[in-house]
Amino acid sequence: MNGSKNMFRNKLVWIGLALVVGVIFIMGLAQLGSSSNPVPKNMPVALVSLDKEVQLPNGQTLAIGKMIEQQLMTAAPSQGTEPPLKWERVNSKDTAMQGLDDKKYYSVLILPESLSADIATLFSPQPKAAAVEVYLNQGMNITGANLVSQVLTKIGEGMNGQLRKQVLEGVKAQGDILNSAQAAALASPITLQTEIVHPVPAHSANGNAPVAFTILAWFGAMIASVLTFQASAKARSTSKLSNAGVAVSQAVIGLLYVLVALGATLLLAKSTLGMTIADSWQFSIYFTFISYCFFLMQSCLLNWLGMNGMPIMILIFFFGSPILALPSQMLPAFTQDWLYSWIPLRFGTEILREVLYFGGSSFSSASAVTLIIIGAVALCLSLLAAVVKPYKDKNKAKETAAAESKLAV
Template sequence: MFKDKLTLATPILAFVIMFIFSLTLFPTVNPTPENLPVAIVNEDEGMEVNNQGSINIGETMVKNIREAGSSTDDDEAAVKWVEVKNKEKVVEGLDNQEYYAALVIPKDFSEKQASLKTNHPANPEIDIIINQGMNAAASSMANQMLNQMVDQLNQQLRAQIFAELKTADTAVSVSQAEVLAEPIAVNHQNVNAVGENSANGNAPVSLFQPLWIAVMAIAAILFIAVNKMTVHSRKENITIKVGQIVIGLFASLIIGFGLPWLAEDLVGMNIPSFMDTALFLSATSFCFFLMILAVLSLLGIKGIAIFALLLFFGAPLLSMAPEMMSSFHQTWIYSWLPMRFLVEGLRELFYFGQSFSWDLISVQFWIGLVSIIVIFLTALKLKPKK
């Protein structure tokens, strides 16, 4: 036994296997956002001040926020601030999944902030809009960063006003003291909300794993069953391939309609539109089945290891926003995961009010079409008879 090279290499193989599968844990240990797109809108109309002319505190605030964000390297900045003209454009961008959150400064911000030094103070307000459905974890992180930023603004503003009042030797009224405790009021709003019974916004990822494993199993079973047959002609081989595809189509329909039924009726998951979800899952399952079958037709049953590795490496990444991954995982792993189109499509169906359409399955369609071509090309080659 000790003369066998493979036996002697077992400790090394054990380390290599452990290292490969440990890579699946690295992205989720300490996710740090980089260039997380957040919209900022200044609708402040400003005001006229005696001996000072026109002032616009909103513009000053936006300038300070952008300077603070650009004080570090842009590639490592946690937030990428995107200036937008008005709130309507922001809502449109949130629906198009362009921003994880938005900060809106209203029209009367300067006027209300100036009132803090008077006997009739009014809290200036800021709107924080969270795009919850885009990615629950990233949106929550954006919400925390925006709240921390407003807390810092409150501390600075409170210290500034108290210093000016102290210099002017002006007493602070009870109403002023109450307002100055939190000078800037925050209005929170969630758009494209994930709602209840949605696995905290990770319902699309929860549906991915059983679908992917089922499709892998079907493709492997059909390949093994057909591989045992003795084929006498290319025509017969093509007929068998057609049979595989037809059976895979029926199996995909069972997966597509059965998975949301199980999730909704047995688990209690909130499925906004059963029919749209079932059609999308059926189409995606069929395209993935064709892709796996094509690879097995080229490489043999050992090709199933590729899709098993995709499952292990892909599952941790699919629940994360791309901006929270390292550049390596974002460029070389996440961008090559075919199942990300499944998760992204489900997010649009569940949280963004989309319905089943060509836009949701266009990429999967081309994957399936190329796979069918590969399957039939492999059918032209006969395996040698034993």
């Protein structure tokens, strides 16, 4: 009985309960807080209206392009909500397509020059099909592209319903006679001709390959930073110059670890899982770059904080990984401003997305420049830590403690 009473009186038991609640709350917030019930908001879509108005036999003017443009641009969302799409008027198809290449738009909607003329044929015995071009930027984010496609499909259904009503009213005014061709055309006055640009290839983790590879880079760098930190701690001495040399050696050995991680990643992805990597050489360059920047960043934390820096590295992963696969427009405002805007995993994912789905990246891109700056600053701070932080000889400390205990006896 006394043993049981002692167990319930033990502070560690009650502290443990508090820790369980705290860990579950933090990890649950990290994994679910930013990604539960995501809603698309203001996802950028380009509209190119080339349509030319036409005169109907009754003298009225038909301008379908202007009508659609006005509806899309002035559509008001429900009270208290933001619209799912943010439309931007673009003057030419080439400019809009360049926007897709630059990851500026999730989709481009093009109203062709003959749109009104084709719709006008619905009033004639020989109707002609009218089509609108839709380009989906799948490589930008497959989840975002699919959601935009669903919204555009609903918009297309709404446009067809409105046109069907107008045409039927016009036909009624002409005598209320429809032939079989007109009836068939009225089922869908406008068809959406969808084409995918920067497609996500098969065997690409459903478009999440950039996220998966970034996570592998983060964890590979974490192992490398911990091991090299432990080795550097044993190699340090009272000489500041020597300690600076140890920090340089730590950075060089870290590069070796990163190259080994690259080889393991390629072996797993291509040989074992059969994932699609179109350009293995370019992928290797940027994966190594991302992993090494992560290594320098993590090593900097350990060099200044010791193993106390590990929880920060783990929390960055737990808070960052759930949001990487989602478009930023689907994240809560707090997550966008205070997490997505700076988390390093995001920059690695964006670079690998360009490599895998957009035909290549560049070290001058915003994400690459950001990682270069982070890596360079981290390396400088690691060198500074090697020189500034006081050296503690653990063996000498143990000998002193042992001597003091003998004197006490």
